[in-house]
Amino acid sequence: MADTNRRKLLTRLTIGASAAFLAGCDKISQSAAGSDFLKKGSDLAYKVQRLLAGRNALVPEFSVADIAPVFRANGTLNPGTADYNAHATNDFRDWRIKVGGLVEHPFEVSMADLRAMPARTQITRHDCVEGWSCIGQWTGAPLRPILARAKPKENARYVLFHCADNMSSDANDQQLYYETLDLVEATHPQTILAYDLNGKPLPIANGAPVRLRAERQLGYKMAKYVNGIELVESFANIRGGNGGYWEDQGYTWWAGI
């Protein structure tokens, strides 16, 4: 089967499968057996997709004519903290992404550093589990060379993205958005730290000044407002232990499409 046909088939299969899981997610994930079932489904989808799609299989890219006039925004639309507001007022000139964790060479990148790195532009379709899709053009720095520069240690297995937005409406309750990818997804050629959307700096609603695009994954994997990248061996002891804010609420960790 040609790679694109295979991907189309996979997309249909797995969107069907994840929609079926998520439709009953609220109810199922309340029982221990239910979350076990969800995890098994996720593990299976993960293994099957890895087997069929290969490490570097690309998702389709579209043409300029396909770009939606306005890219829909979802989840946090503005982190709105005093710290974030100060960065926004300053056009994010002092925003830094800390790259650390299980690496030989931790370092920080500013937005100017990021924009000076080799860039990739891709027009792709974003699929949200809530049942909408949107095509947009993203420009950013591929993550692979950034990770290579940090030199992940032997035991590093996942890349954790720290975000600036608190998902709790209570300021005293810190529930910062976070996500994880394995090293295969993190070093995929279409995985970028995006700073432009449709040729303009990323709007605040879509994750300014920088958000992850991991194009083989569902929308919730693509962390917005990224201020830290941490290499970890396991996420079992981090936050709810499921590898992401939405995963801790019951979504599957593997969100391949």
Ligand SMILES: Nc1nc2c(c(=O)[nH]1)N[C@H]1C(S)=C(S)[C@@H](COP(=O)(O)O)O[C@H]1N2
């Ligand atoms: N930091 C952060 N990242 C996030 C979210 C969020 O609320 N906060 N929402 C996720 C979800 S569910 C989706 S569909 C996409 C939405 O991206 P958009 O606002 O550019 O459409 O961002 C994802 N990344």
Ligand SMILES: [Mo]
């Ligand atoms: Mo989403």
